[in-house]
Amino acid sequence: MQLTVDNPMNAKSDKPFSRTNPFQAKVLKNINLNGPGSSKETRHIELSLKESGLSYVPGDALGVVPANDPELVGTLMKEMEWDGESSVTVGKQGEAMTLKDALTNYCEITLLNKKILQQAAAFTDNEELQKLVSAENAAQLKEYCDGRDLLDMLREFGPWKASAQEIVSLLRKMPPRLYSIASSLTANPDEVHLTIGAVRYTSYGRDRKGVCSVLCAERLQEGDTLPVFVQPNKHFHLPESDKDVIMVGPGTGIAPFISFIQERAVTNAAGRTWLFFGDQHAASDFLYQSELEKFQQDGVLTKLDTAFSRDSDQKVYVQHKMLEHSKELYEWIENGTYFYVCGDKEHMAKDVNEALITIIEKEGAMAREDAEAYLKDLQKQGRYQRDVY
Ligand SMILES: Cc1cc2nc3c(=O)[nH]c(=O)nc-3n(C[C@H](O)[C@H](O)[C@H](O)COP(=O)(O)OP(=O)(O)OC[C@H]3O[C@@H](n4cnc5c(N)ncnc54)[C@H](O)[C@@H]3O)c2cc1C
Ligand SMILES: NC(=O)c1ccc[n+]([C@@H]2O[C@H](COP(=O)([O-])OP(=O)(O)OC[C@H]3O[C@@H](n4cnc5c(N)ncnc54)[C@H](OP(=O)(O)O)[C@@H]3O)[C@@H](O)[C@H]2O)c1
Secondary structure, eight states: OBSSSOOTTTTTOOSOOBTTBOEEEEEEEEEEOSOTTOSOOEEEEEEEOTTSOOOOOTTOEEEEOOOOOHHHHHHHHHHTTOOTTSEEEETTTTEEEEHHHIIIIIBOOSOOOHHHHHHHGGGBOOHHHHHHTSGGGHHHHHHHHTTOOHHHHHHHSOOBOOOHHHHHTTSOBOOOEEEEBOSOTTTSTTEEEEEEEOOEEEETTEEEEOHHHHIIIIIOOTTOEEEEEEEOOTTSOOOOTTSOEEEEOOGGGGHHHHHHHHHHHHTTOOSOEEEEEEESOHHHHOTTHHHHHHHHHTTSSOEEEEEETTSSSSOOOHHHHHHHTHHHHHHHHHTTOEEEEEEOTTTHHHHHHHHHHHHHHHHTTOOHHHHHHHHHHHHHTTOEEEEEO
16 A cells, blocks of 8 residues: 555655655554553554665654545545545645545645634635634634644534635645654664654544554554655764763653664664653553663663653652762763753653753752753753754
8 A cells, every 4th residue: 555646766766765755665564562551552663765775873853744544534525525536736836636635645634723714714604714713813713723623624614615626725735744763774774663652632522633643553554655754863863982871762752762772782882871761651651671671681771760650659750760860860971971852842851951950950069050051061062962842
């Protein structure tokens, strides 16, 4: 099964593969890393880069060009009584394709924005929508968009006077999704691995699915292909092999650190490595447990500290483990360690930053201001790197 528009030029293309010319990578493996009883689904996906000419280094990300859920596309076409085989044009160049193809592979149909609703108001007499897009209701309009999608809008504000083409013209191009690469190319020639957490939630009474993560979790089989490109990340890289590294990567934040550790194993790096990992339950959510324990036995992973947040009465997070090891952590930093954080931007990365300041303040006997300046300086030296989303 090909998930997007066929790309017969894959093997023959003389143009390098890139964001605008993605490589159709064959799926070699796709497994759930979470065990029974987990509230999460995290997929470990292995893709072949054979004959792509693509290469990457630890810290880089892979861009994935997703396709929308065929069930959602089917519902849209059925409820709007649209003919999927009819022809529409998309984009600035006016590329022609079938409506079904446009809704599946080109248009973003899972998110709304103010502009879509404002323009859609021209295609309906629905008074509620006219009210919502009026200048004095800007805040309500923004609130309406959060957690709703195209299907909600079309259901709520009909009857519609628009053709399928007119609705398609309101939609923006679906952006590719980025994933931290979870493999070392040196350790896995011609392969790239990803760690993808399935995004599922309920909003306004409907179950919603993250476009790309749920495609990977529910519809991507071994042998299928996925359109991908490499997104280099100059600001998140391993230092020279003799330097120590501390890595903080709860949940899917573990991904680039698997790449880091694999690289250090295969290159016999002399520097020490210390990983802080956290997730909900040790029994079901210890991602890459056996691989990490093996790295520890082999001495590639010098220290491993885990924080399972829901195995005790009180929440235990990675920053609590950092604070527990405050003295040693500060010694590593004073010794020239490179400090890395990957994963949730909203809460975790901020709390880890705060814990770092606390540690520097306490162990360096500094005022808070000085501890903050110390951390800023680390950042300037490239010794505090973050890849958060
Ligand atoms: C540099 C970088 C590296 C990344 N690395 C990884 C990685 O290694 N692994 C990984 O799993 N992800 C990673 N991500 C995130 C990834 O790119 C996608 O954003 C993620 O997989 C969701 O994409 P999706 O298409 O499945 O969901 P989308 O269809 O894009 O849906 C996500 C959107 O749904 C909405 N939403 C989500 N939850 C709720 C809720 N509870 N209520 C209301 N609305 C909600 C939000 O608007 C959110 O932006 C990375 C991101 C970046 C930028
Ligand atoms: N921008 C996007 O499109 C996008 C898409 C997907 C994921 N994400 C983000 O990526 C993150 C990774 O998702 P994930 O499911 O792999 O892991 P996660 O939700 O980050 O959970 C991993 C562990 O971190 C814990 N945690 C929660 N709050 C924390 C905090 N403030 N400080 C430290 N640890 C904290 C969790 O505990 P509890 O669960 O017990 O609180 C859990 O044990 C998500 O949090 C999400 O915000 C963003």
